[in-house]
Amino acid sequence: MSRTGVRLRDLLGEALGGIGSRPARTALTVLGTVLGIGTLVTTLGVSATAGNQIAGRFDAATATEVTVTVAVPGAVGRAALGNLRRLNGVTAASGYSRSRKGDELPVRSTLLRDPSRAALRKVPVIGTDTAFPAAARAAVATGRFFDQGHLDRRDRVAVLGTEAARQLGVTRVGNQPAVFVDDQAFTVIGILGTSGRTDQALVNNAVVLPWTTAERTVRAGPVDTVLVTTALGAAPLIAAQAPVALSPNDPLALQVSAPPDPDSLRAGVAQDVSGMLLVLGLVSLVVGALGIANVTLVTVLERTAEIGLRRALGARRRHIAAQFLAESMIVGLLGGIVGASTGILAVVVISVVRDWTPVIDGTLAAGAPLTGALVGLVAGLYPASRAAALQPAEALRGPA
Amino acid sequence: MTEVIRLTGVGRSFPGDPPVHVLAGVELTVRRGDYVGIVGPSGSGKSTLLNVLGLLDRPDTGSYLLEGAETTALGDRQRTALRGARIGFVFQSFHLMDYRTVEENVMLGGLYTGLTRTQRRDRAAEALDRVAMSHRRTFLPTRLSGGERQRVAIARALIGAPALLLCDEPTGNLDSVTTGAVLDLFDELRANGTTLLVITHDDTVAGRADRRIRLRDGRPVPVAAGAPR
Numbered sequence: 001m002s003r004t005g006v007r008l009r010d011l012l013g014e015a016l017g018g019i020g021s022r023p024a025r026t027a028l029t030v031l032g033t034v035l036g037i038g039t040l041v042t043t044l045g046v047s048a049t050a051g052n053q054i055a056g057r058f059d060a061a062t063a064t065e066v067t068v069t070v071a072v073p074g075a076v077g078r079a080a081l082g083n084l085r086r087l088n089g090v091t092a093a094s095g096y097s098r099s100r101k102g103d104e105l106p107v108r109s110t111l112l113r114d115p116s117r118a119a120l121r122k123v124p125v126i127g128t129d130t131a132f133p134a135a136a137r138a139a140v141a142t143g144r145f146f147d148q149g150h151l152d153r154r155d156r157v158a159v160l161g162t163e164a165a166r167q168l169g170v171t172r173v174g175n176q177p178a179v180f181v182d183d184q185a186f187t188v189i190g191i192l193g194t195s196g197r198t199d200q201a202l203v204n205n206a207v208v209l210p211w212t213t214a215e216r217t218v219r220a221g222p223v224d225t226v227l228v229t230t231a232l233g234a235a236p237l238i239a240a241q242a243p244v245a246l247s248p249n250d251p252l253a254l255q256v257s258a259p260p261d262p263d264s265l266r267a268g269v270a271q272d273v274s275g276m277l278l279v280l281g282l283v284s285l286v287v288g289a290l291g292i293a294n295v296t297l298v299t300v301l302e303r304t305a306e307i308g309l310r311r312a313l314g315a316r317r318r319h320i321a322a323q324f325l326a327e328s329m330i331v332g333l334l335g336g337i338v339g340a341s342t343g344i345l346a347v348v349v350i351s352v353v354r355d356w357t358p359v360i361d362g363t364l365a366a367g368a369p370l371t372g373a374l375v376g377l378v379a380g381l382y383p384a385s386r387a388a389a390l391q392p393a394e395a396l397r398g399p400a
Numbered sequence: 401m402t403e404v405i406r407l408t409g410v411g412r413s414f415p416g417d418p419p420v421h422v423l424a425g426v427e428l429t430v431r432r433g434d435y436v437g438i439v440g441p442s443g444s445g446k447s448t449l450l451n452v453l454g455l456l457d458r459p460d461t462g463s464y465l466l467e468g469a470e471t472t473a474l475g476d477r478q479r480t481a482l483r484g485a486r487i488g489f490v491f492q493s494f495h496l497m498d499y500r501t502v503e504e505n506v507m508l509g510g511l512y513t514g515l516t517r518t519q520r521r522d523r524a525a526e527a528l529d530r531v532a533m534s535h536r537r538t539f540l541p542t543r544l545s546g547g548e549r550q551r552v553a554i555a556r557a558l559i560g561a562p563a564l565l566l567c568d569e570p571t572g573n574l575d576s577v578t579t580g581a582v583l584d585l586f587d588e589l590r591a592n593g594t595t596l597l598v599i600t601h602d603d604t605v606a607g608r609a610d611r612r613i614r615l616r617d618g619r620p621v622p623v624a625a626g627a628p629r
């Protein structure tokens with residue numbers, strides 16, 4: 001508003017004066033927008049917080065694990081594991097095969113002092129390579145894991161999973177205890193700790209042999225499972241690349257499982273929680289807008305004489321329209337600010353009660369008041385146009 | 401240019417069954433510094449005439465020169481600008497905003513004519529001084545007497561230094577004492593060169609003017625100075 005000269009500051013001053021003259025009515029009008037914006041902010045904030053909470057349970061480790069199951073036996077050769085290890089983002093990869101199509105084998109230890117413990121047990125037996133502890137996230141708790149030398153020589157050595165060791169009564173390896181797998185003797189050189197991989201309970205129960213040895217002694221077949229650990233965030237990518245790296249000729253022979261992407265998980269939860277409440281919030285916002293529109297219209301009718309006076313003092317139609325638009329916009333903005341504040345407060349309170357970490361999006365916190373202002377602006381369009389259309393002479397005769 | 405107003409053959413009628421011809425063939429000239437009283441019974445068309453003169457309403461026929469410039473052909477925006485810059489209004493019902501202080505009410509006078517806030521505040525102080533209301537600067541109008549309110553309204557009209565002050569029944573809501581005070585103020589304004597046109601149904605008010613015009617059948621008829629009624 002240039003030459004005819006109402007400055008924005010003066011316009012806002014007039015609008016504030018208009019709103020301030022009827023504080024009780026303004027407060028009630030603001031309330032509708034407060035409810036709408038408050039519901040929206042609470043809904044979005046709580047669902048973001050809950051989503052973050054659930055996604056947070058998938059810790060960094062889980063998000064870095066990929067498991068490949070070989071559906072067609074022989075599709076993955078030992079050499080192909082090298083291709084996988086060379087992929088960017090792979091920190092460890094190991095393939096294992098289970099004895100005789102996955103049968104559990106009778107295993108006993110030499111410790112005869114405790115007959116119950118020495119009894120035959122059916123235990124899974126797997127043959128694998130030296131990368132196994134890293135890929136299975138099972139550190140060696142006692143002794144050592146077998147090395148390339150053991151593999152090359154097809155040594156009859158065994159490493160026990162933590163649960164298998166407990167069942168067999170093996171706690172130390174210094175005295176070179178032996179276990180008998182299918183009546184063949186193996187020297188126990190190490191015991192693994194608990195596997196950090198939740199999908200690999202097998203590791204804890206198994207007797208682990210060098211794959212070269214397992215091939216000969218327990219007729220273990222080709223690789224049937226590949227365990228991969230990746231750098232943080234690389235799991236989805238590696239999951240996509242692994243089949244081609246492992247089985248370039250027949251990638252479809254492999255089934256890959258990777259943990260769900262935390263982001264999509266978060267979003268999924270957010271959607272579940274918020275759908276209904278979001279609709280509720282939008283409805284309250286529309287009701288709030290109708291409230292502002294209605295009250296602004298009443299105000300215009302009541303202040304007809306004031307509009308006439310302003311026209312007499314040189315106000316153009318657009319000055320009148322701008323004033324009422326500004327008034328309804330400020331009412332909306334107030335509703336947005338108060339609504340956003342109550343909404344954020346509600347999110348914090350709910351989070352504290354549930355022992356969550358509140359997640360409040362900056363865009364949401366800043367966008368809510370702006371949304372309120374926009375709602376007010378839209379609500380003011382009709383009343384403002386009515387006010388601007390009044391004829392000055394007629395308006396002056398109207399109610400003061 | 402000494403002519404502030406020149407009306408030629410101005411007519412204004414309102415639709416109805418039959419249509420109401422409120423003004424017909426009005427001829428009127430007002431010079432700079434004139435103090436003109438327009439009288440006539442209620443319903444004789446005084447306010448309609450004032451609305452035309454104040455560019456709040458358009459005549460159906462005729463010509464209206466304001467300070468020598470034809471106004472009837474102007475668009476709404478130009479008429480609004482002219483109204484805000486050249487014409488001051490004083491109304492019977494004051495039209496003060498009850499929730500704004502005296503000073504803020506007076507400052508409203510320059511809001512739409514391009515004055516800065518500081519200029520408006522300075523001019524409001526001057527105008528309040530002229531109407532002897534400076535001591536009520538921070539009061540709300542509801543705490544003022546009728547006469548004081550009208551003086552505040554006059555200050556608001558004066559802030560833009562208008563070429564013409566149009567007053568529609570300015571004393572209609574006042575008792576005789578406060579009426580006297582407002583009329584004294586008009587005398588002062590006239591003495592300082594303000595062009596005044598006061599509409600009233602009260603002959604004693606009109607009697608203070610230099611020149612009196614009576615509206616009869618929609619036409620102004622001059623009243624001889626000193627003539628009874």
Ligand SMILES: Nc1ncnc2c1ncn2[C@@H]1O[C@H](COP(=O)(O)OP(=O)(O)O)[C@@H](O)[C@H]1O
Nearest residue numbers: 414415420422441442443444445446447448449
């Ligand atoms: N907008 C209008 N529509 C119809 N009739 C009107 C309108 N304005 C004024 N009139 C009529 O014109 C006549 C003169 O009105 P007005 O100028 O207000 O008289 P006064 O101010 O002298 O009392 C009255 O009869 C009134 O009813």
Ligand SMILES: [Mg+2]
Nearest residue numbers: 446447448568
């Ligand atoms: Mg009248």
